Each structure stands twice: as structure tokens, then as C-alpha cells.
Amino acid sequence: MPSVVDPNRVIVFDTTLRDGEQAPGFSMSAEAKVEMAKGLRDLGVDVIEAGFAAASPGDAEAVRRVAGEVEGPIFCSLSRANEDDIRTAYGALQSTPKRRIHIFLSTSPIHRAAKLNMSADEVLNAAVRAVSFARTLFDDIEFSAEDAIRTEHAFLGDVMEAVADAGAGTLNIPDTVGYSTPVEIASIFAEIKARVATRHPEAILSAHCHNDLGMAVANTLAAVANGARQVEVAVNGIGERAGNCALEEVVMALRTRADLYGVHTGVDTTQLLGVSRLLSNLTHSPVVRNKAIVGINAFAHEAGIHQHGMIADARTYEIMRPEDVGFSGTRLVLGKHSGRHAIAQRAEALGYRLSGNELGHVFVSFKRRADEIGEIDDNELLAIINTVTTDGGPRVLAS
Numbered sequence: 001m002p003s004v005v006d007p008n009r010v011i012v013f014d015t016t017l018r019d020g021e022q023a024p025g026f027s028m029s030a031e032a033k034v035e036m037a038k039g040l041r042d043l044g045v046d047v048i049e050a051g052f053a054a055a056s057p058g059d060a061e062a063v064r065r066v067a068g069e070v071e072g073p074i075f076c077s078l079s080r081a082n083e084d085d086i087r088t089a090y091g092a093l094q095s096t097p098k099r100r101i102h103i104f105l106s107t108s109p110i111h112r113a114a115k116l117n118m119s120a121d122e123v124l125n126a127a128v129r130a131v132s133f134a135r136t137l138f139d140d141i142e143f144s145a146e147d148a149i150r151t152e153h154a155f156l157g158d159v160m161e162a163v164a165d166a167g168a169g170t171l172n173i174p175d176t177v178g179y180s181t182p183v184e185i186a187s188i189f190a191e192i193k194a195r196v197a198t199r200h201p202e203a204i205l206s207a208h209c210h211n212d213l214g215m216a217v218a219n220t221l222a223a224v225a226n227g228a229r230q231v232e233v234a235v236n237g238i239g240e241r242a243g244n245c246a247l248e249e250v251v252m253a254l255r256t257r258a259d260l261y262g263v264h265t266g267v268d269t270t271q272l273l274g275v276s277r278l279l280s281n282l283t284h285s286p287v288v289r290n291k292a293i294v295g296i297n298a299f300a301h302e303a304g305i306h307q308h309g310m311i312a313d314a315r316t317y318e319i320m321r322p323e324d325v326g327f328s329g330t331r332l333v334l335g336k337h338s339g340r341h342a343i344a345q346r347a348e349a350l351g352y353r354l355s356g357n358e359l360g361h362v363f364v365s366f367k368r369r370a371d372e373i374g375e376i377d378d379n380e381l382l383a384i385i386n387t388v389t390t391d392g393g394p395r396v397l398a399s
Contacts, residue, residue, distance in 0.1 A: 008263045010254065011046045011230040012247065013206065016279065017066065018049040018078055019244055020234035025285060030062040032282045034069050039278045040235075041072040043271045045247075047230075049102060052078040053092035054085040060092045068095035074140065076100040081130035090137045100140040102172075103130050107159055108147035124159055128166045135167035142170035144208065149173075149180045153188065157195045164200040170230060171196065171205055175219055178212025178242060182222035185209070193227035208232035209245045216245040221253055224261060235279045236287055236294070248272045248293040248325070256320055273326025298322075299330050307332050307342035334381060336370035343381070350378060352385055361388045 050066040051059045067075040077089035093099035143163040207223035209216040237246030276294035289297040299322035309316035365384045
């Protein structure tokens, strides 16, 4: 499994094919999962959670195919804390030498009472039994305390220590229902890290945050700042209910604010846009325009003040280079909010140098047309320019 030899290296555990795919509207065939897994491999994720093998024969087959047809990352299957699930996961992952079992068991009072009908002691013992059995089949074991955030802190620490003693190398503290806040989750991770590190300094703490209150990325970053060295993410933030922590957002936040977090990942960020679009095509789910990092508006500017700044120096309004995430460059959108500088620059790119009255006439016509149709493309701009006849028409640049 990835080891934190470099204490500033954050492992990227992608759950697009498991937590992401199980959400309504994002189902994928085995063939689509294989194609997506290849994109994730090329992106450079460390761990691919290929599915939940015990969930259905189809899911088991998809895990088998992904693990058997794609090489590179560690491949993982989710598993409940029982021997049948663990054996099924092992069977589905046998074709790859780099395999992980991800065992989960609820720990919060509400889950213990309403879902499991088990006492705290029974939950702890079941977790230890499951990890101990998994240790006979797997070298790489992750344990997840489902609904960890709503679990009593002392009991959560008891469980994490016990499963680490039993052989779990990765300890996941998930915000299963998207309930936490950055301040709260930071405190929980700091507390668990301090408690577990005494006997298991090599244990990797993992953050798996859902977005029900819109804080999945913020909570994940807070966890990293307080000792998490694995982040569990999904492309485009897909997943149960409001989704998971978005892979592209947390990776670029860690990269852009390396001054704050001081960590890095192995992700090739220039592949982020391509992987996002691959998932969108495979699931027939378009990405909203204003989606951070990969939305088509992420590096697009229409407001005149912003466009003027961008023309002078892109750093005035862009904190990342569009090329670093896979875009070909910044897009200055010509519309009713655009100013003279952007219109003159685009006209020059199209072969016309506008200034003075010529630019003024074009600008007036441009604003009128933009109010009518919205975005002005090159053909529309050329048509507007060609209506300007001052001094015999606009000056055409020499070829």
C-alpha cells in the first residue's frame, strides 16, 4: 500500500466507481468502469475503489474486470464487517497483486441502535474480528467507522486503536452524512492522530467527506491540515445524496495553497478536465458551467473590469493557470458585460485594428446586439465590424 515515507505526500483514494457510481443517475456498466479506471490511472490516483463486490454479481464482475484489465493503482473493494463479504472481495481482486479491502462498520449511537441493534462493545468486537479475519487474506486493510463524526470521541478512539492493533493500516474517519464543519473535523482528526500515533505511528488517517451541507472539500482540507494523509474523493464530486468531496477541487486546493498546507499529491493535474469530461460522457451527466476547476466558466471572463485586468496580467483574476488543469487557455467571453479592451483585442486577433471612433461605433453596435442574443461569437463580431464605415471601414492588419 502507499506509505507515508514522505510525510507531506497525500494519498488520493478515488471512489468514483463505488460511492460515486452507486448514487442515482451515475450507474456505469462494467465496460464503462474499465474505461473510467484507465482515465483514473492516467490521472495518477493511488487507490481506485472499484466497487462493492458483495453488493451484487454485477458489481463483483465489474471489480474483477477493473482489477484485471487496468494496471498501476491499488484496487479496492468495499466490504461489510463479515467473513462472507471479505471472501467475496478477495475473490474479485485476486487478479491484481495490489489489492486492498475496505471494511466498514457503523459506530455512532444512532446507527448502533437503529441500524445494527448492537451495543458499543459488540460493535468494537465485530470490527476487530473482521479486520483480524481480513488479515489472513489481505496485506492492505482499511477500516472505516461509518458515521464517525456523530460517534462519541472516546469510543471512536477505542475502535481506531483496536482495529489498528488487529492489522488495519489505514483508518478512515468518514463524515458519512455530511454533518461536520471544518473546525469540528479538525479537532477530531487531531485527537485521533494523537491517540493512535503512540502505538501505530505508521497508520494513515483518511478523510471521506460528504457534501450535504456544502462543506466536503473544506472539511477534507481541515482533516489534511490535522494529520490526514489520505483523501477519499470522486471526480466531479459525484456520490450519495449531495455527493463526495470533489477530487479536482481538493487536489487543486492543496496545490494552489501549498503555502498553507505544505503537502502534495501524485495527481497529474493536466488530466483533470479530460477525466471530468470522460465521466460526464459515460454517465450522461453534464457538468454545471460554474463548477470549480472543470466547469466551462472556471476560466472564462465576461465582465469588462475583469477582462481589462486579464489582458494586463492574468494573475489579476486567475489563481491557477487553465493549462494546469487541462484547458487550452483563458476564455474572454464577449457579451453585454464586456468592455472596449476585450472587443478591441478580439477584433485584432481576427485581423482588424480598431481605435477611436471606429471602436466607439463597434462598441455601441456590439452592446445592442449583446443585449439581444447574449454571447457574441467571432462571426457576430465580424458582422458588427463590417457595418462600420467610418473613413472607409476598419483598418485591416497586414498579413
